[in-house]
Structures are given as C-alpha cells and as structure tokens.
Amino acid sequence: MEVTTEAVRGRTPQKEVEMNRTYEIMFIVRPDVEETELDKLIETFSGYITDGGGAVKTTEKMGRRRLAYTVKKFNDGLYVLLVVESPASLISEIERRLRVSEPVIKFITVRMDEEDKRVAKIKAHRDAHVKRSALPQINAEAATEAPEAPAAVAAEPAAEVAEAEPAVAS
Numbered sequence: 001m002e003v004t005t006e007a008v009r010g011r012t013p014q015k016e017v018e019m020n021r022t023y024e025i026m027f028i029v030r031p032d033v034e035e036t037e038l039d040k041l042i043e044t045f046s047g048y049i050t051d052g053g054g055a056v057k058t059t060e061k062m063g064r065r066r067l068a069y070t071v072k073k074f075n076d077g078l079y080v081l082l083v084v085e086s087p088a089s090l091i092s093e094i095e096r097r098l099r100v101s102e103p104v105i106k107f108i109t110v111r112m113d114e115e116d117k118r119v120a121k122i123k124a125h126r127d128a129h130v131k132r133s134a135l136p137q138i139n140a141e142a143a144t145e146a147p148e149a150p151a152a153v154a155a156e157p158a159a160e161v162a163e164a165e166p167a168v169a170s
Contacts, residue, residue: 023084023091027098027107028077031064041103042080048094054086072105
C-alpha cells in the first residue's frame with residue numbers, strides 16, 4: 001500500500017518538525033535521600049534532557065516539604081523543579097525515566113508555553129483598556145461650559161477671599 005500526503009482542502013502539507021516547547025517538570029524525591037545523591041539525580045535528569053536535544057532553563061531545589069497525603073509511606077519529600085525547553089517526544093522519555101527511578105516518589109509535567117501566551121494576552125488586554133478611575137476626573141459643569149469659563153470660575157473665588165479678609169479684620 002502506498003502512503004501519500006495530500007493537501008487537505010485549503011491546507012498545505014506540513015513538514016514533521018520537532019517543536020521545542022517550555023515545560024515545568026516537578027518531582028518529589030524520598031526524604032531519606034542525601035544531598036549529594038539529590039544533586040546527582042538532578043544532574044542525571046538534566047543530562048537526559050540535554051542529550052535528547054532539549055535545554056534546561058532553570059533548576060530549583062525547593063527543599064523538604066510536607067506532602068498533602070501519604071505517598072509510598074512517606075509524609076515528607078524533597079521537591080525539585082526543572083524548567084525545560086524540549087520536544088514532546090523527549091518529555092515522554094523523561095516521564096518514563098522518572099516513573100522507573102527509585103528515589104522519585106511523585107512527579108508532574110506541565111506545558112508552560114500555552115500559559116505564557118494566555119498571560120501575555122491578558123496583559124495586552126489590560127494595557128489596551130485603561131481603567132476609568134485612572135483617567136483624570138472632569139467636573140460635569142465645567143465640561144458643559146465654554147473653554148474660557150473654567151479660568152474665569154477659578155479667578156472669582158480668589159477675589160472673594162481677598163475681599164473677605166479685610167472685612168474680618170475691621
């Protein structure tokens with residue numbers, strides 16, 4: 001059987017291109033793991049990512065924290081966060097390795113590029129629409145009168161105050 005790629009109505013056939021996306025990989029390591037072993041584990045997973053064609057943007061050891069519920073008979077765990085830029089095929093391989101890694105008791109991977117797009121869209125919308133409370137307030141009476149009227153209105157109260165002072169002094 002022959003496999004052909006036809007253009008779907010209005011679309012051109014797309015090339016198979018590995019797209020690098022941003023992911024957050026957080027994993028929890030058993031609390032009885034030593035600091036040196038934890039560093040070695042982080043280095044190992046960072047190496048898997050770089051060897052697979054990805055890049056580790058940041059690595060953060062979040063320290064020991066209490067778990068919300070017991071996981072594999074542990075109530076505490078050492079949290080590690082990796083921010084990674086890589087293709088999806090590499091992420092599935094990293095998840096497989098996290099699953100079979102003995103010191104890792106829990107992990108989660110979140111794709112962040114969609115979240116970044118959503119946040120950028122919200123910021124652009126907020127910048128485009130200025131709050132009414134941030135605009136300067138204009139008095140309704142002053143807005144209906146002629147443009148010279150506000151200057152005349154502002155000069156009159158000063159004259160009344162000047163006349164009132166000598167009357168009080170007498």
